Amino acid sequence: MTEPMSVPFRKYHGTGNDFLVVDETDAERSGLSEFADRRTFAIAHCDRETGAASPGEGRRGADGVLFLGIEDAVDPTRVTMSLVQPDGSTAAMCGNGARVVAAWARDRTGESEFVIETPAGDRRATVDANGRDVTIEMGIPRFDPDGVPVDRSRAADPAVRDDDPDAPLLETEIEGLTVSAVNTGVPHAVAFLDDDRDGGNLALDDVDLDDVDIDDVDLEAVAEPVRHADVFPEGANVNLAQRVEYVPGDGSADDREFDGLVPTYRQRTFERGVEGETRSCGTGAVAIAAVARRTGRVDAETVRSRPPGGELEITVPEEGPATLSGPVVEEGTGELRSRPDVDPDRVADAAPAVDPGGKPGIDSGVDPSVDSDAGPSVDSEEESDPR
Structure with a gap:
């Protein structure tokens, strides 16, 4: 009888926001190349009561699964980030998740600066010499109704x-x-x-x-x-x-x-x-x-x-872009079934959040002057142009 296929993972948390991290190469090799399978994987293993047991002293389950690919032939090293949440939805951006990505990439490469590719745009990240304090660019906050969005x-x-x-x-x-x-x-x-x-x-x-x-x-x-x-x-x-x-x-x-x-x-x-x-x-x-x-x-x-x-x-x-800084901790490593047993009704009944995807003005903000839709200074008093 064929053994169930498993996939290696690492678990990290950024100030308590915890994530299962799966390398894209391992994911594809373990049958997790399709989003439908990743969605089921996240719904099963992120569950706080029945999900993945922590490899350290952390909680069972997680706040999401990060599927990460790495391209170290460029300078700085580029990392692709895809976050699948416990309800099976995706998120365009996650600040603590992106900081976890940088810590994971440092563990893989020994480097300290990275560009993280997210659906909300590229984000530059820096890991301090201690290897666990991470600063990430967060883009320019948007208040205009189209950018939030608000209707x-x-x-x-x-x-x-x-x-x-x-x-x-x-x-x-x-x-x-x-x-x-x-x-x-x-x-x-x-x-x-x-x-x-x-x-x-x-x-x-x-x-x-x-x-x-x-x-x-x-x-x-x-x-x-x-x-x-x-x-x-x-x-x-x-x-x-x-x-x-x-x-x-x-x-x-x-x-x-x-x-x-x-x-x-x-x-x-x-x-x-x-x-x-x-x-x-x-x-x-x-x-x-x-x-x-x-x-x-x-x-x-x-x-x-x-x-x-x-x-x-x-x-x-x-x-310019906002930044977010704080510590990241690795809890440990392990393996999980890539095709977990999940009640089909549970997956069907999951009501995923809508993924807004990337939007102008929440990109990296490296040069906001070239982005005509970028938000204003956040303490601007100019209300005639809400953007």
């Missing part, structure tokens, strides 16, 4: 429908949550808790969140309706952010790295494609920083984000 004509709220269809969706109540929409490679809706301005930036019918800690919020309850809101034709990832208020010398955990200069936000993210909360989201961290700048909450280019899985540093300059 006000589909909104349930007449006030949102009747607003200027070409205006960015900023600090607007959607399904009870006051959000701003931005594309940082994939669509995001960002809401800030206990904001000091005019009664805050979180509006829920039956909940007063003026003094609520971000960890006490039922994220699924407040985020899922926004994730599926009609105003977002391709869905949206939903982020809650809460400013860290340091009191130097008070002995609190948040005082450990206080420098008084870098604005810091705690972060929680409900991810489209995972259809639940993840321990970290790189594109979400960039979205929080970009919206914080655009809405005047911060004027610094550098912002820190603290999702449950660690800390990320984001730079959103007035011109």
